[in-house]
Structures are given as C-alpha cells and as structure tokens.
Amino acid sequence: MTGSLLSVAGLSLGFDGDGGFAHILDGVNLEMRPGEIMGLVGESGCGKTTLARAILGVLPKNSLRVKGGAISFRGVDMLSSSTRAEQNALRGRAVTFVPQDPFTSFNPVFTIGEQIDDLMKWKSPLREQTGEGRLPALLTPYPRRRRKLDRAMIMETLEAVQLPQPAQILKKYPHEVSGGQRQRLMIAMALLPEPDLIIADEPTTALDVTIQAQILGLLRKLATDRGVAVLLTTHDLGSAYEICGSITVMYAGQEVEAAPIDTFFNDPAHPYTAKLLASLPDGEGGMTGIPGEVPSFYDPPPGCRFATRCERATDACARRPPAEERGANHLVRCYHPLPARTETVKGITS
Secondary structure (H helix, E strand, O other): OOOOOEEEEEEEEEEEEOOEEEEEEEEEEEEEOOOOEEEEEOOOOOOHHHHHHHHHOOOOOOOEEEEEEEEEEOOEEOOOOOOHHHHHHHEOOOEEEEOOOHHHHOOOOOOHHHHHHHHHHHHOHHHHHOOHHHOOHHHOOOOHHHHHHHHHHHHHHHHHOOOOOHHHHOOOOHHHOOHHHHHHHHHHHHHOOOOOEEEEEOOOOOOOHHHHHHHHHHHHHHHHHHOOEEEEEEOOHHHHHHHOOEEEEEEOOEEEEEEEHHHHHHOOOOHHHHHHHHOOOOOOOOOOOOOOOOOOOOOOOOOOOOHHHOOOOOHHHHOOOOOEEEEOOEEEOOOOOOOOOOOOOOOOOO
16 A cells, blocks of 8 residues: 555644743654554653644644644644534544553553443444444434444454453453453454554553563554554564564654665664664673763754764754665655664664
C-alpha cells in the first residue's frame, strides 16, 4: 500500500507551567504509510508520548497551546478542520491506543467483558455499517443482533491474541488476570474496531523480559496479518529492533532522523542517533553515556537542541537544520552528519 496514512507537519506545542511556557514539541515532522510499523524512539522526556497523545487528541486543552503545524490522518486535519463527528470516527475507531500500563487503564469495578462490550457498543465497525453512527449517542440502543455479532468478534479476537478460555476471562475483573493477559486484552481492544493505525505507548514497560518478547511478537504478527499500521513509542531500542520496519528519532521535542530499521542501526547519520546506539551495553557489559544535560523546555536553545551536547556543533547549528535526504527513506536534520558506515551491525539486545 502506498500514500500517506498519517502526516505530522511542523507541529509545535507546549504548556504553561511554573517556569513559563514549556516548548514541548518544536516543529516535529512525521510521515507514516498504511501498514507501516514505525518506532518513535529517544530518551525519556523527549516528547514521544506528547506527540502520540497529540495525534490521539487526548492532551489537556485547558493548558495546551498549539503554536503551529498540522496533524493529518487520511487527509482529515485532526487539529482544527475536522468536525466532532469526524473526530469520533477517527479516534477510538480508525486510530486506537495501547497504553503503557494496562492495569490502570481498566476500571476495577466492572468485569472485563462489561468494559469490552461498552467499547463495542460505540466503536464496533458494525455500528457504522448499520447506520447507527448517524444517531445521537444517548439515543442509540445496542441492538440485540449487533450485540451477538460483536460478541462473536470479541471471542475471535481474544483467541487471536492467544488468551486461554476467553469466555471465562470476560467474566473476571481486571485484578484477576496477569499483567501479560491484561496487555493482550489491551491489544485485542485496540484491534476490535478494525483500525488503520494503532498507537502503542511503551506497551511492554510494565512486563518482564520474557512476556515483553511475546507481546511484541504478537503485536507485530497481528498488525502484519491485518494490515494495520503501528506507531510504537519506546526508549527501548531492543523492542524497536524486534518489531519495527522504520525508526524516527526524537530529541528534546525535535525529530532529528528517520530511517529504515537496518539503516538506523547500521548507518546512523545524526550525532545524537550514534550516541544513543553507543549507550547500549556491548557484548562485554560496557556502555557509553552521553555527556551533558537535556536542555530545559522553558528556555531551549535556538536551532538544533542537541547542539549543546554535540562535539560536531558549529555556529550554523543555531538555526534548525532542514531535513536532508541521505538515502532511500533516510532523512536527517544535521549540518554536520556522520560519514557513511561500511560495517554491519549483526544484532542488538535490549
């Protein structure tokens, strides 16, 4: 499949805080194609989750200020021009979400089945097919025939995410299942509306390493089989290596490099990307840190925000570098990119 599914162009936004205005995202650009699995990587606090939540439209509007840019999904402007009906058709339906902590995402006082039924009442693809989506929400019943068809979809999807005895799990409360099972349930709920894009916000952080590998493999298989695009936000490069076909690197609210997965690990062009990779433990247990500190969002430096920690920086870096094409689908924002590598990285572990 070709063409753009999701386009983020020059997005700048921030929040009013005690120290003034925090410039959280600064001219961020991102492009995804249908069916693509992209990793959004960078240090904690670089703006990955803020960007993901901006796409979903779940950032607090009372303190958020968008200073420029656009988010377009299948040609619909998700920031300003779309109507409420279009927003509802996109968020939770065409675009779904897998959270970082599945336990806090469930309501503890309702059974898992009740919560999934509630999701399907409003976001089932069958609702649009029957024309119910045109009716006011409060006046819309849950037809018995569609409820039966939705329940069949639920059972099929729970089996697809490899949950044992799904009928019994639906009767349980969230605290009665394991962390791995809760995350599988979250993946199932993200798949049930038959979306075009799933945003997964560090979905394996709360899980142990063995379960992490199972969840990532399952998410990759299901997304590939169903042709669903996935935007995976993570600081774990091992997770990105396992599932992603491409990588976008963020630093302090700016995207600095975008590349196919093999190019990202074998031929990084931006100095920050290279230092990020060098910070991974090597085969002998050593690792290299990145000197310096991340700049303040209240008073960020002009231009490239990594310039304060970069040995290659010059006066030119006081202006934001344009995105330059280094190779096929490989873009870098740097006036002094690293020379191309010839050696190949054999593997990586998280």
